[in-house]
Amino acid sequence: MNTFKSLSCLALISVGIWGCSLQDLSEYRVEITAYDYAFQAPEELPAGWITFILNNEKAHEIHELSFARLPEEITYGEYLDEYVGAWEILLKEFQAGEVKRSGISARINELLPDWADGVKYVNARGLVSPGRSAEKTVYLEPGSYALDCWVKTEDGIIHLSNGMTRPITVTDESANSPEPSAENKITLKENEIDVQWNAETGFHSFAVLIEADSSGSPVHNNIHLIKTEENTDLNEVNTWMDWYKVGGLRAPAPADFLGGVSTYDATPDESATYFSLEIDEPGEYAWIVQVADGEQLWNTFNIP
Ligand SMILES: [Cu+2]
Numbered sequence: 523m524n525t526f527k528s529l530s531c532l533a534l535i536s537v538g539i540w541g542c543s544l545q546d547l548s549e550y551r552v553e554i555t556a557y558d559y560a561f562q563a564p565e566e567l568p569a570g571w572i573t574f575i576l577n578n579e580k581a582h583e584i585h586e587l588s589f590a591r592l593p594e595e596i597t598y599g600e601y602l603d604e605y606v607g608a609w610e611i612l613l614k615e616f617q618a619g620e621v622k623r624s625g626i627s628a629r630i631n632e633l634l635p636d637w638a639d640g641v642k643y644v645n646a647r648g649l650v651s652p653g654r655s656a657e658k659t660v661y662l663e664p665g666s667y668a669l670d671c672w673v674k675t676e677d678g679i680i681h682l683s684n685g686m687t688r689p690i691t692v693t694d695e696s697a698n699s700p701e702p703s704a705e706n707k708i709t710l711k712e713n714e715i716d717v718q719w720n721a722e723t724g725f726h727s728f729a730v731l732i733e734a735d736s737s738g739s740p741v742h743n744n745i746h747l748i749k750t751e752e753n754t755d756l757n758e759v760n761t762w763m764d765w766y767k768v769g770g771l772r773a774p775a776p777a778d779f780l781g782g783v784s785t786y787d788a789t790p791d792e793s794a795t796y797f798s799l800e801i802d803e804p805g806e807y808a809w810i811v812q813v814a815d816g817e818q819l820w821n822t823f824n825i826p
Pocket residue numbers: 584585586671672673681686
């Protein structure tokens with residue numbers, strides 16, 4: 523099992539990752555290895571801030587880490603049968619054209635069990651292309667979780683249906699790990715991605731803050747970094763990032779994803795979401811936030 527705790531602070535300083543203090547000695551790091559289609563992951567973790575490294579260097583497809591916290595009385599088996607099963611039925615009907623996009627919400631409510639509202643997505647995505655690794659740091663309360671990949675195969679099958687899912691129990695024991703002190707800040711505004719950083723090759727850590735709309739809801743729930751080529755169509759990437767599209771998150775990916783995060787239960791401005799990634803070569807890149815069709819929210823830039 524590739525679980526290890528607390529890389530030494532000196533090692534981190536030597537490669538210039540964190541503004542390190544003695545408290546950072548207890549950063550809790552877990553490596554999750556992705557395969558097509560499986561995760562190698564621990565069965566049990568302590569509660570608190572956990573840094574997950576998604577190692578996608580052994581797989582041939584793009585993958586993600588999605589953490590769903592299960593309702594207390596529900597087993598992982600029930601979650602797979604009744605909850606994931608409902609989404610599988612919906613997806614088949616949607617792909618067959620029997621359910622339209624506008625009808626998804628009504629149909630999935632018919633299919634899902636009564637307890638479905640109790641499933642909480644504490645953190646998702648962080649799409650990572652094959653050959654890459656990326657990190658994110660997530661706060662986990664004690665409880666039962668499912669670690670899933672919701673990306674779809676070329677045939678439109680959810681990776682988790684092919685086995686890319688693991689149960690993880692978060693115990694009452696504390697990870698004794700501090701909230702990350704990321705070196706860079708990203709603020710997601712309604713029409714702007716505000717990134718405060720030095721765009722250069724190397725390892726970069728980010729805290730993501732999300733502004734609220736007039737009703738108090740977060741204006742966005744995701745951000746990713748992609749490497750672009752001359753023919754990369756960012757409108758196409760935006761459309762592809764929408765799971766609720768027949769071709770959404772379905773192989774092949776239209777861009778090279780370095781990492782990022784999605785968060786569904788975020789509180790605007792109050793708590794940050796954390797991720798880190800490695801920019802391994804100069805070139806053209808883009809920060810992209812998946813937004814509704816016809817809208818655009820990205821920043822393109824060059825790494826010299
Ligand atoms: Cu996957």
